[in-house]
Amino acid sequence: MPELPEVETVKRELAKKVTGCTIAHTKIYLVKTIQKPDPESFVKCIQNSRINSVKRRGKYLLFYLSNHLCLAAHLKMTGHFSVCGQGSALHKHTRVVFSLDNGCDLRFVDTRTFGVMYLLCQKEMDQFKPLACLGPEPLSDAFTAQYLFETGHQRTLPIKAFLLNQSFACGLGNIYVDESLFRAGILPDRRTNTLSKDEWAALTLTIKEVLQEGIQHRGTSIQSYTSTDGRPGGYQDRLLVYGKDQRPCVRCGTPIQKQKTAGRGTHFCPTCQR
Ligand SMILES: [Zn+2]
Known part of the structure; x- marks a missing residue:
């Protein structure tokens, strides 16, 4: 998607x-x-x-x-x-x-x-549920480590499920969540109430970084996505974990693992992420 x-x-x-x-x-x-x-x-x-x-x-x-x-x-x-x-x-x-x-x-x-x-x-857009329920834009100033900490630290959701929930962080999906968690060194099934303030801060940064790089490369074409003129995006060549099942981690060489988290195929490095 x-x-x-x-x-x-x-x-x-x-x-x-x-x-x-x-x-x-x-x-x-x-x-x-x-x-x-x-x-x-x-x-x-x-x-x-x-x-x-x-x-x-x-x-x-x-x-x-x-x-x-x-x-x-x-x-x-x-x-x-x-x-x-x-x-x-x-x-x-x-x-x-x-x-x-x-x-x-x-x-x-x-x-x-x-x-x-x-x-x-x-004028009815504020009441239109699918839009009104969306959380802050991850690339906006409202999306801070403090916001994520306050929203997440009393919940017990796996961090992956938390980030996929559009009412907490809108616009993120399977690919960019896996990439952000890898870069932040956080396992996808870690419960949100176990993340330290430093981990929320690292995650906030990596989410913004990964999304900005994704935009710079005009998105990721893995399945059917192409832009309006039919050109594929270029970010699929820069992914570090998504779709890299069993391939060596770029940081430590451990084979990348795939598991189901939040109902989605999830990629992570069992050594670099804790
Ligand atoms: Zn690794």
């Missing part, structure tokens, strides 16, 4: 390509992609809206539109946006097409069909 660096990469590319464009008309090929409102109202409300800006919150892409509307989209497993000429052939898994006034389409292709879109009034 695309995580913060992948969604941020998509956001930056879309912002360049579609900001200022007006949505002339919309065609929905898969009704279930549109979660809110009903498809007919969706098409009608969004027509002639201008895309004022493209932003990101956690793993959500937010298209701020004129008419006080916001289109929130979650890529889930395989959702993918592209911008192409209106005459170009339609991919067979195309779910929604927004035809823009500049002769281009903004297309949403989604093989596994878990991707979703919501059309919201900007």
